[in-house]
Amino acid sequence: MKQNFTVRHGALDGVEAFLRVAQHRSFRKAAAELGVTPSAISQIVRHLEERIGAPLFIRTTRSVGLTEAGEQFLARAKPAFEELVAATQAAREYGQRPAGRLRLSVPRAVVPILLEPLIASFCRTCPEVEVEIAASETLVDIAAEGFDAGIRMGQFIDADMVVVPMTKPFRYVVVGSPDYLAGNDRIAHPDDLRQHACLRLRRSSGALATWSFNDAGRAIEIAVSGPFIAHDIPTMLGAAIEGVGLAQVPEPVAASPLKSGRLVQVLAKFATMSPGVFLYYPDQRHVTPKLRAFIDHVKSSSS
Incomplete structure (x- = not known):
């Protein structure tokens, strides 16, 4: 099947090399900073110029300068690349510590007797996690509806879910x-x-x-x-x-x-x-840190 990506595959290749050369006005310094050879940097930039269809640098034996196309490309590529790096770092941090919004689908009946004290202690333990409770009797598809996990009585949970006991039968x-x-x-x-x-x-x-x-x-x-x-x-x-x-x-x-x-x-x-009330979530190989922290909190609170 033909894939129509907004950004063509490989379009970002060479952008970091270009930015380092533009910053230092030197292929040698850019290569040293990236830990590659000057010839490798030169080849990467040449491939980028070929994909763009315009020369980006004016090269002499003594200096490196930007062409008009290079100036235009630098003006837009630099802030965009920095934002991409920042987005990557932010996503990495979310993947390494409990943070962000934790969305839970729960029945109304469990909120006052079970969830209120549990959520209060969890919020004190993990202040960077923002807990959102959607209290409803409707049995939703938690993955399709964007929930991290759900809380239900055991007889209403699909067999393909991972379950964590929250109460005794x-x-x-x-x-x-x-x-x-x-x-x-x-x-x-x-x-x-x-x-x-x-x-x-x-x-x-x-x-x-x-x-x-x-x-x-x-x-x-x-x-x-x-x-x-x-x-x-x-x-x-x-x-x-x-x-x-x-x-x-x-x-x-x-x-x-x-x-x-x-x-x-x-x-x-x-x-x-009744088998009791359970926390449940899709069987995933990688559970987010915020959900893992909540699972551990549930286990420690019910033990």
Whole structure:
């Protein structure tokens, strides 16, 4: 396939040699500075002149001067080459130390309970890294969307991703407010949920999530019904606290309202397990220093 590059292949060859000769007005001094022979420098410059189609230097046995074409080329090539060198150095530094913007795709539910303390300590540890959090329930293609990594529950991560555990496995629990539970029928088995107001979660795919249970080793899936549908777990949890109905949520998310008594757990013996929350990123041979620093921070914080 024909390639149409903006800059022709090899077009930059010889530019540094030209700039050194122009600076010193000497092929010999330029050669010594670059660590090559004067004849090598002369040949490199000659090839550059051939590609450009104009002589750049006026050569005599005693001196070296610039032609009008050489003056024009120097005026534009020198600042452009210096900018290219600076860009190369900046990129090299980013490749050697934790710096730059670290973009993470995360679900809203993990931000207050997991990410806020972790990000605060990471920012103190790596002040040159700028952390950007995109909180959404949508399962995005992190590589296509320009994210360095994502954070999700293990069951929602593609198998080709590298994963780092951020939490231990935890239970999915069914919770309701004391007022709701006091005014409704007793709940002894998942089948009893059919007579209750259950708060539902719409996944990013558009499907309504079913509720999962473990009945003595037998997996149960129930399509519940109720008056309220949320698009994220914190919203659904808030509705449960307000007494709208029952909600099935990750236990760490409900830990604080359970402890304070704003929520009560039911069907505890039927709770199913989640593998936990993981940091994940594409399988790359070269992980950037900023991501490597964050991975190491996650590992040290969860150990």
